[in-house]
Amino acid sequence: MHEEAYIGRQPILDKDQAIIGYELLFRHSADAQNAVIEDDLKACSRVLVNTLSDMGGQWLLGDKYAFINVNEEMLLGGLIELLPPKRTVLEILRTVPATEEILQRCKELRSRGYQISLDNPMFAKDAEPLLALADYIKIDMLALSEDELLKAGALYKTLPAKLVAEKVETSEQFETCRKMGIEFFQGFYFAKPETLSAKVINPSYACVIDIINMISHDADNKDIEAGFKRDSALSFKLLRYINSVGFGLSCEIQSIGHALSILGRKQLYRWLTLLMVTAGNNTTSPALMKTSVSRGRLTELLGSGFFDKHGQDNLFIVGVFSMLDIILEMPMEKVLEKVQLPDSITEALLTREGVYGPFLQLAEACEAADHERIISLANLLHLDPNSVNDRHIAALSWVEELGI
Numbered sequence: 001m002h003e004e005a006y007i008g009r010q011p012i013l014d015k016d017q018a019i020i021g022y023e024l025l026f027r028h029s030a031d032a033q034n035a036v037i038e039d040d041l042k043a044c045s046r047v048l049v050n051t052l053s054d055m056g057g058q059w060l061l062g063d064k065y066a067f068i069n070v071n072e073e074m075l076l077g078g079l080i081e082l083l084p085p086k087r088t089v090l091e092i093l094r095t096v097p098a099t100e101e102i103l104q105r106c107k108e109l110r111s112r113g114y115q116i117s118l119d120n121p122m123f124a125k126d127a128e129p130l131l132a133l134a135d136y137i138k139i140d141m142l143a144l145s146e147d148e149l150l151k152a153g154a155l156y157k158t159l160p161a162k163l164v165a166e167k168v169e170t171s172e173q174f175e176t177c178r179k180m181g182i183e184f185f186q187g188f189y190f191a192k193p194e195t196l197s198a199k200v201i202n203p204s205y206a207c208v209i210d211i212i213n214m215i216s217h218d219a220d221n222k223d224i225e226a227g228f229k230r231d232s233a234l235s236f237k238l239l240r241y242i243n244s245v246g247f248g249l250s251c252e253i254q255s256i257g258h259a260l261s262i263l264g265r266k267q268l269y270r271w272l273t274l275l276m277v278t279a280g281n282n283t284t285s286p287a288l289m290k291t292s293v294s295r296g297r298l299t300e301l302l303g304s305g306f307f308d309k310h311g312q313d314n315l316f317i318v319g320v321f322s323m324l325d326i327i328l329e330m331p332m333e334k335v336l337e338k339v340q341l342p343d344s345i346t347e348a349l350l351t352r353e354g355v356y357g358p359f360l361q362l363a364e365a366c367e368a369a370d371h372e373r374i375i376s377l378a379n380l381l382h383l384d385p386n387s388v389n390d391r392h393i394a395a396l397s398w399v400e401e402l403g404i
Contacts, residue, residue, distance in 0.1 A: 009367075009396070011287040012067065012164060012186045015178055019287050021065030021089065023186065065089050067117055067136075072096045076105055085113030089136060094119050098129040106133045117164070122152055134161040141177070141187070142167045153180040207231040208272055215269050221260050224268075228256045232292040232320040232327070239317075239341070241271065254342050255313035288327055290399060291367070296320035298363040298395035302381075302388065303356070317341070318348045318356045319363055366392045 009022040067089045074080055075096060080088075090109065096102060106116055110133065117136035120143070121127035131137070137156050144152060156163055165177040168187035177185060211227040211234075228235050235256055242259045243252060253259045260268065299319030300312050307315065321341075325332040332349055347354035352361050358381055365373040366388065378385045 010186060011291075012065075012184055013287060014184055017286065019064060019290070020184065021067055023067040023069075023091070065115070067091050069093055069119070070096075072102065075102065075109075080109075080114075081112070083114075089115040089117050091117040091119050091136075091138070092130065094121065094123050094127070098126050103129055103133065106130065110135075118161075122148075131156075131159055131161070134159070136164050136184070137161045138164045138166050138186075139182070140167055141165050141169070141173050146176075149176075150180070153182065157181060207234055212269065212272050215265055215272075221257065224260055225257050228260075229296070229316065229320075230293065232289060232296070232323070235317070235320060236324060238271075252342065254345075255310060255317065257309075257313060288323060292320050292323040292327065294395055294399045295322060295360075295363050295367065297398050298366060298392055299356075299359050301391040301395055302362055302383070303359045304391075306359075306381075314342070314345055315356055315359055318345055318360050321345070322349055322360055322364075362388065 009024060011019045012021045012023060014020050064087070066083075066087055068080075068083070069091045070080060071093050072095070075090065075092065080090065092106075110116060115135040116130075116133055117138060118127065118130055118134045119138050120140050121131060121134075121137060122139075123143070137159070139149070139152055139156075141149070153163070162184060163182045164184040164186055165173070165182045166186040168174055168177065168185050173187075174185060207227060207230050210230075211224055214224050214227060228238060238256065238259050239253060242263060253262060263271070296316045296319035299322075300316040303312060303315045321335075324335045328335055336346055336349065341349075344355050348356035348360050351357065358377060362374065362377040362381065362383075365377055374388060375385060378388050
């Protein structure tokens with residue numbers, strides 16, 4: 001049987017919003033209504049192992065942990081032992097019984113370097129024997145009342161396990177968890193604007209220094225362009241600057257490469273030197289910045305067979321800028337007032353429609369590991385789902401290689 005899996009990564013953050021790991025989300029191509037969960041998990045784990053074996057763990061994980069859901073059959077089987085022990089956290093589903101066999105297996109896997117995470121043990125039957133073996137315990141913020149949350153926090157704080165609050169969707173929930181002493185967080189709270197006021201966004205100090213060094217050593221424009229693509233804030237500031245009224249250009253600059261050729265090395269060097277003053281104080285979540293750059297690369301790759309270099313540059317801008325309303329904490333309409341972009345890009349950012357819109361929609365579906373939507377959009381674009389998956393893996397690999 002031919003197997004496919006669509007990879008999604010949801011970041012797990014510490015209290016400073018630095019990424020410590022990812023929950024890897026896999027969706028098998030089989031119709032979930034016609035396939036039992038055990039077969040689905042087995043198939044996904046096999047694809048995971050094959051992918052990691054073929055590509056190496058570094059492309060996907062970097063120096064982060066991979067949290068991977070396992071059921072009873074996977075836990076007792078030998079397949080998971082092919083995963084890198086020092087980077088793998090086995091997330092035991094609440095349906096797994098705390099039998100003596102399971103307890104012994106968990107002890108054995110921990111002795112080999114694997115870590116154990118329990119998925120909401122408060123909803124499982126007889127999970128207590130597993131608590132002492134847990135390195136992480138996940139608490140579902142949406143499934144518990146405030147009283148239940150406080151009770152769970154008080155109970156689990158006596159254990160050596162680290163607590164992970166999942167499905168954190170608001171800054172209020174985030175603050176509640178922090179006050180409870182919860183150390184790690186998972187969810188979309190960092191991806192939702194809490195205010196309509198603009199936020200100053202400063203590009204990475206390291207990225208600015210790298211590009212200045214490249215200019216000093218007469219690097220190719222291609223390498224300098226790649227440096228800009230590492231930082232969505234820097235790309236945004238460059239296009240905003242060069243398209244400003246004061247610059248006096250008669251034509252609209254639509255891509256980073258075009259901007260670099262128009263600006264010239266001396267002016268670019270002067271602008272970056274001034275920019276260094278504001279670099280390094282960025283308060284944007286690292287997870288957000290990484291997701292925006294990954295989305296840009298994936299959107300670009302998905303359209304590689306449809307557009308020339310200019311069109312692919314536009315797709316990269318569409319993908320990266322699609323998160324600027326979240327990063328800048330202001331509506332997209334307000335964001336687009338700050339930088340002049342072609343109508344085709346604006347249409348994709350505002351409505352997800354137009355010539356670039358479907359590629360952005362498909363990139364977002366890949367991030368969410370939304371199998372049905374991936375298939376639907378891939379068919380619409382006449383793309384092979386396997387090709388979509390390959391391009392998603394290539395995009396994630398590219399971003400890890402950048403070291404973002």
